[in-house]
Amino acid sequence: MSEAVIAAPAATNPAAEQSPARRAFKRLLKRKGAVIGLAVVLLFLALAVFAPLIAPFDPTEANWGAVRGAPSLDNLFGGDELGRDVLSRVIFGARASLLAGVVSVAIALAIGIPLGLLSGYAGGLVDGILMRITDAMLAVPFLILAIALAAFLGPSLTNAMIAIGISATPIFVRLTRAQVQAVRVEDYIEAARAVGNPPLRIAFRHILPNIWPALMVQATLTIASAIIAEASLSFLGLGQQPPAPSWGSMLNSAKDFLTQAPWMAVYPGISIFIIVLSFNLLGDGLRDALDPRHRE
Amino acid sequence: MTRFLFRRIAILIPTLIFVSIIIFGLQQLLPGDPAIAMAGEERDPQAIAEVRAKYNLDKPLPVQYWLWISGVLQGDFGESIRIQMPVARLLVEKLPVTIELAVLAMIVALAIGLPMGVISALYNGRWPDYVANVVGLWGLSTPNFWLGIMLILLFSVELGWLPASGYISPTEDLWGNLESMIMPAFVLGNAIAAVMMRHTRSAMLQVLSSDYIRTARAKGLFERVVIAKHAFRNAAVPVITLGALEFGQLLSGAVLTEQIFSIPGFGKLIVDAVFNRDYAVVQGVVLCTATAYIVLNLLADIAYFLVNPRLRS
Numbered sequence: 220m221s222e223a224v225i226a227a228p229a230a231t232n233p234a235a236e237q238s239p240a241r242r243a244f245k246r247l248l249k250r251k252g253a254v255i256g257l258a259v260v261l262l263f264l265a266l267a268v269f270a271p272l273i274a275p276f277d278p279t280e281a282n283w284g285a286v287r288g289a290p291s292l293d294n295l296f297g298g299d300e301l302g303r304d305v306l307s308r309v310i311f312g313a314r315a316s317l318l319a320g321v322v323s324v325a326i327a328l329a330i331g332i333p334l335g336l337l338s339g340y341a342g343g344l345v346d347g348i349l350m351r352i353t354d355a356m357l358a359v360p361f362l363i364l365a366i367a368l369a370a371f372l373g374p375s376l377t378n379a380m381i382a383i384g385i386s387a388t389p390i391f392v393r394l395t396r397a398q399v400q401a402v403r404v405e406d407y408i409e410a411a412r413a414v415g416n417p418p419l420r421i422a423f424r425h426i427l428p429n430i431w432p433a434l435m436v437q438a439t440l441t442i443a444s445a446i447i448a449e450a451s452l453s454f455l456g457l458g459q460q461p462p463a464p465s466w467g468s469m470l471n472s473a474k475d476f477l478t479q480a481p482w483m484a485v486y487p488g489i490s491i492f493i494i495v496l497s498f499n500l501l502g503d504g505l506r507d508a509l510d511p512r513h514r515e
Numbered sequence: 516m517t518r519f520l521f522r523r524i525a526i527l528i529p530t531l532i533f534v535s536i537i538i539f540g541l542q543q544l545l546p547g548d549p550a551i552a553m554a555g556e557e558r559d560p561q562a563i564a565e566v567r568a569k570y571n572l573d574k575p576l577p578v579q580y581w582l583w584i585s586g587v588l589q590g591d592f593g594e595s596i597r598i599q600m601p602v603a604r605l606l607v608e609k610l611p612v613t614i615e616l617a618v619l620a621m622i623v624a625l626a627i628g629l630p631m632g633v634i635s636a637l638y639n640g641r642w643p644d645y646v647a648n649v650v651g652l653w654g655l656s657t658p659n660f661w662l663g664i665m666l667i668l669l670f671s672v673e674l675g676w677l678p679a680s681g682y683i684s685p686t687e688d689l690w691g692n693l694e695s696m697i698m699p700a701f702v703l704g705n706a707i708a709a710v711m712m713r714h715t716r717s718a719m720l721q722v723l724s725s726d727y728i729r730t731a732r733a734k735g736l737f738e739r740v741v742i743a744k745h746a747f748r749n750a751a752v753p754v755i756t757l758g759a760l761e762f763g764q765l766l767s768g769a770v771l772t773e774q775i776f777s778i779p780g781f782g783k784l785i786v787d788a789v790f791n792r793d794y795a796v797v798q799g800v801v802l803c804t805a806t807a808y809i810v811l812n813l814l815a816d817i818a819y820f821l822v823n824p825r826l827r828s
Contacts, residue, residue, distance in 0.1 A: 354526070355533030358805045358812075362767035363785065367801045370789035371544040447658050451771055454660050455786055470661060474775065477668050484668065488661030496656035 243432070246508035253504020259497035267313040274307035279462040287480040297482040300472055308464040309486050315465040316494060319380050319449030319458070320442040326384025327391050328438060334388075335395020336422045340403060349392065356389040365448055369457040376449075376465070379458035383448045387441050394437055398430035405429075432509035439505055443498035450491050466491050519820055523813055534805045535587070538798050539580050553596070553794060587802065593795035595788070602799040605784060610803070612682065613780035616703060616772065617765045619696055621758065623704030624711050629754070631708070632715020633747060636723060647712060654709025659768050663702045663775040670698060680777040699776045703768045707761050714757050718750035752822050759815035763808045 237245075247253050266273060275295075276282075285298035296305035338349040356364065368382035402408060403426065411425045452458035453467025461468060466487040473483035550567040567573050570593075571582050586593070592602035635647035671679035677698055683691040722728060723746055731741045770782035777783070781800055788796035 351526075351529045351533050352537075354530040355537055355805075358530060358534050358763075358809045359537070359801055360763040360767040360804060360808065362770060363801055363804055366770060366785060366789060367538075367541055367797055368544065370797055371541045371794070443656070450658055451660065454771065455774065455789075457789065470664060474664050474667075477664065478672050481668055481672075484661070484664045488658065488665065491658050491661060492656055495658070496652060499652060499656055 243508045247504050250504040250507060252500040253508070256497040256500030256502075256504060259493060260501060263313050263317060263494050263497070266310050267317050270311045270314060274304075274310040276304035276307040278303060278307040278311040278464045287476060287483070289480075290482055296486045297480065299469070299480070299483050300476055305469075305483060305486055308469055309466070309490050312464040312466045312469060312487060312490065313494075315376055315453070315459045315463070316446050316449060316491070319376065319383065320446040320498070323380045323383035323387060323445045323449070324438050324441050326381065327387035327441065328434070330385075331388045331391025332395050332427070332434065335392045336399055336426065338392065339396040339399025340418060340422050340426070346396070350396070353389040353392045356386075357393070361386050361444070362448060362451055365452060366455065366457065369452055374457045374460060376453075376459045376463075379449055379452045382452070383445050386448070387445060390437065390441065391434065394433060395430065398433050399426055402426055402429050432505075436502055436506045436509060439498055440502035443495045443502065446491065446495055446498070520817070523816055527809060527813060530809060531806065534809070535584055535802065536580065538802050538805070539583055541798065541801075542794060543576075552792065592799040592802070595793050595796050597788075597791040597793045597796075602795050605796060606781075606799055606803055609780050609784045612778060613766070613769055613773070613782065615685070616696065616699055616769055616778060616780060617762070619700035620703035620707065620765055620768075621761075623700050624707035624761075625758070627704070627708035628711025629715050629751070632712040632754070633719055633742070633750075635712065635716040636719030637742065639720060647716070651709040651712045654705050654712075657705065659702045659706060660771040660775055662705060663698070663772060666698050666702060667775070680775070682776075682778045695776075695778075699772045699778060702775075703765060703772045706768060707758075707764060710761055710764070711754060711758060714754045715750060718754050719746060722746045722750045753819070756815045756819040759811050759818070762811045763804075766804045766808070 247257075280303060282298065282302035282304075285294055285302040285304070287300060288294055288298035288302065290297040294304050294306065296309060299305055299308065334349060338346045359367075364386040365379070365382040368385060369379050372378035372382060399422075408421060408425055411421050416425070449458055450465070450467035450470070453465040454471045456468070456471065459465030459468050469487040470484055473480070473487070476483055548563075550563050550570070550572050553570065554563045554566045571579050574582070583593075590603050592606065594600065595602055595605060598605065631647045631650060635644045638644045667679045670677045678695050681695055683695050685692040728741060728746055731745045732738075736745075766781070769780060770785060772778070773780045773782035774786055781804065785797055785800040787793075788800070
C-alpha cells in the first residue's frame with residue numbers, strides 16, 4: 220500500500236522523472252533572452268570554426284587596391300589600412316576572442332575549483348592563507364593585473380589567455396569556497412563522511428556536482444569579461460600580435476584612421492558588443508534557470 | 516566600533532603583505548635572466564652586471580623582497596629606467612589626473628545609474644523597467660575603448676564639438692579641462708552606471724516591499740515623499756557603499772580610457788611603462804592601485820557600519 224502511495228506522484232508527474240540538468244535546460248529555453256544569447260554564441264562559434272570556409276578573403280592578405288576602401292559588394296565591411304578585407308578579419312577575429320574567453324576561464328576553473336574546494340573543506344590555517352592570497356589578488360583590479368602579468372610574460376595571445384585566466388582565478392576560489400561551506404553541513408555530506416569516504420572523494424564526487432550550477436553561471440559571465448579583457452589587451456598591443464586578426468587589435472589600428480575609414484572601427488566593436496551581450500544574456504538566463512532564488 | 520575596526524585592519528595587513536609579494540613576484544615571471552631583460556637593448560656584460568647590482572638581483576629572493584619592500588615603505592619605489600626619475604615622483608604627478616577622471620566618471624555613473632534604478636524598480640515589469648534593463652545590459656556589454664572611439668567619431672570628427680584627445684589641467688583652464696574630460700568620464704562611467712542601476716533596482720525593490728513603506732503610504736503621505744524620503748534614502752545606503760567597491764573597475768577602465776583620449780594619468784603611465792620595459796613603474800602603479808582599492812574597501816565597510824544602526828548595535 221505504502222509503495223503505491225509513494226509511486227503515484229512520480230507516475231502522474233513526468234517532470235519528476237527528468238534529470239535536474241534536463242529540467243534546468245527546459246527552464247533556460249523558456250527565457251527569450253537566454254535563447255537569443257545561446258543562438259548568437261553558437262553562431263559565432265560556427266563562424267570561428269568554419270572561418271576558412273566562410274571568410275571571402277585571406278584575412279592577412281594585403282590588397283593595395285582596397286586600402287581604406289569603403290564598404291562595397293566586393294568588401295562588404297570595407298578594407299583596412301593595408302587593404303585587407305575587414306569582414307574576413309572580423310570572422311577570423313572571432314577565433315581569438317572565443318578562444319581567449321573559453322581558455323582563460325578554463326584556466327581559472329582548473330586552478331580555482333581545487334583551491335576553493337581545499338579552502339572550504341579544510342578550513343583553519345589553509346583556508347586563512349588561501350583567502351588572504353585571494354583577497355590580495357582581488358585587490359588588484361582585474362585588467363591591471365592582466366596587463367601587469369602580460370607585460371612580464373611577454374605580448375602574445377597565449378600569454379594574454381594565461382594572464383586573464385590567472386586574474387580571474389580568485390573569483391572561482393571565492394565562489395567554490397562559499398558554495399562548499401554552504402553544502403558541507405548537509406546531511407548527504409555527513410553521510411558520505413560517516414561511511415568512510417576519504418576527503419578528496421567527498422570533495423570531487425559529492426560536493427562538486429552540487430556546486431556545479433553556480434560555477435557554470437559564473438563561468439559564462441566570466442567568459443564575457445574575458446572576451447573584453449582579451450580585446451583590451453590586444454587593443455593595447457599585449458594580446459594577439461599582427462598580422463593575425465583580433466577584434467581588439469583591429470580597433471587599435473582603426474583609431475588612427477577614424478576620419479578616412481570609420482568602418483574599420485565600427486564592425487570589430489559591434490562584434491565584441493554582440494558576443495559579450497550574448498554571453499551576458501546566457502549567463503543571466505542560466506542563473507535564473509539554475510538558482511532557485513532567481514526563479515519566478 | 517573599535518573592535519570592528521581592529522578586526523578589519525587585522526585582515527588588511529596580511530592582505531597588503533600578500534599584495535606586495537604578488538607584485539614583487541611579477542618580476543620573477545620575466546623570461547630568462549631578469550637583469551638581461553631589464554637592461555633592455557644593452558647586451559654589454561658590464562651593463563647587465565650594473566643592473567644586477569643596482570636592483571639587488573645578485574641576492575637571494577627573500578633578501579631582494581625585503582630590500583624592495585623596505586624601500587617602498589619609505590616611499591622609494593625605485594627609478595624609472597626610461598625617464599630616469601624616481602617612480603614615486605611619477606606616481607605623485609599622475610595620480611591627481613586619474614583621480615579627477617575617476618571622480619567625474621563616478622558622478623556620471625551615479626547621475627545615470629541611480630535614477631534609472633529607481634525608475635526601473637517603480638515600474639517593475641513594465642516598459643520603463645525593460646528600457647532600463649536594456650540600457651543596463653548595453654552598459655555592461657560595451658567595451659569602453661570602442662565606445663570612446665565611437666564618441667570621438669561622432670562628437671569630434673563629425674560634429675567638431677569636443678576635442679578628440681589631450682588633457683588641460685583645471686588650474687590652467689577649468690572650462691577647457693571639462694571639455695577634455697567630459698567624453699572620457701562618460702565612457703568610463705557608462706559601465707559603472709549599469710552596475711549601479713542593477714544595485715539600485717534590487718535595493719529599491721527590496722525596500723518598496725517593506726512594512727515601513729506600507730505604513731508611510733497608509734498614513735497618507737504623498738507618493739513622491741514615500742519614494743524620495745523613505746524608500747530611496749534607505750536603498751541608497753548599500754548602493755553607495757557598493758559603488759566604492761566599483762573603484763577597481765574604474766581603475767581598470769581608466770587604463771584604456773586614458774590611452775584612447777591621451778590623458779596623462781595612471782593608466783597611460785602603466786601602458787607606456789609596459790612597452791618601455793620599465794618594470795619598476797609597472798610594479799609601482801599596480802601596488803598603488805591595489806593599496807587604494809584595499810583602503811577604499813575599508814572606508815566603504817566603515818561607512819556601511821556607521822550608517823547602519825543594526826550593525827552598530
